Amino acid sequence: MNILRQIIFSLKNRDRQRSRVYSAEHYAEKASPRYTHFAPMKSGKTTVKSLIAKSTGDARINATISFRKSDTLQSWASCGVINLCIRNGMLSDYEVLHELAHLLQGEGGADHGKEFASIFLLLVKQGLPQECYDALLTGYKIHRVKYEIMKEGEL
Numbered sequence: 001m002n003i004l005r006q007i008i009f010s011l012k013n014r015d016r017q018r019s020r021v022y023s024a025e026h027y028a029e030k031a032s033p034r035y036t037h038f039a040p041m042k043s044g045k046t047t048v049k050s051l052i053a054k055s056t057g058d059a060r061i062n063a064t065i066s067f068r069k070s071d072t073l074q075s076w077a078s079c080g081v082i083n084l085c086i087r088n089g090m091l092s093d094y095e096v097l098h099e100l101a102h103l104l105q106g107e108g109g110a111d112h113g114k115e116f117a118s119i120f121l122l123l124v125k126q127g128l129p130q131e132c133y134d135a136l137l138t139g140y141k142i143h144r145v146k147y148e149i150m151k152e153g154e155l
């Protein structure tokens, strides 16, 4: 590939919406702080599993959950594993559902495009109280995140 083609390729494929989604998520966390809670290592797994079950409705999700304490790493998901990083003993419900949305996005689902944002919003709607959904939706609008409203059970 020559340089120009490489530049065009990377412009087309970069993760344009990433920082907007992060900003919207931080807005929602501040707007509904009760859902940024303590997740002690032992009870955390049960809490996270029931959140995943609730947010995905009838969809069968085969995800392995791994916790680690880290003040520097970010949570990530790949190959059926959700790796959650606990900072200062805290874990946000939004962060769990964010990583779950990456898993549900399917192959190559590492970006934060329209498909990702739509799945994430639906998971929050199904898994968390209405105020969390409202907060994330407002965050999307403030930060101009592209999304579609998915129907419940559409996962």
Ligand SMILES: [Zn+2]
Residues within 6 Å of the ligand: 098, 102, 112
């Ligand atoms: Zn992400």
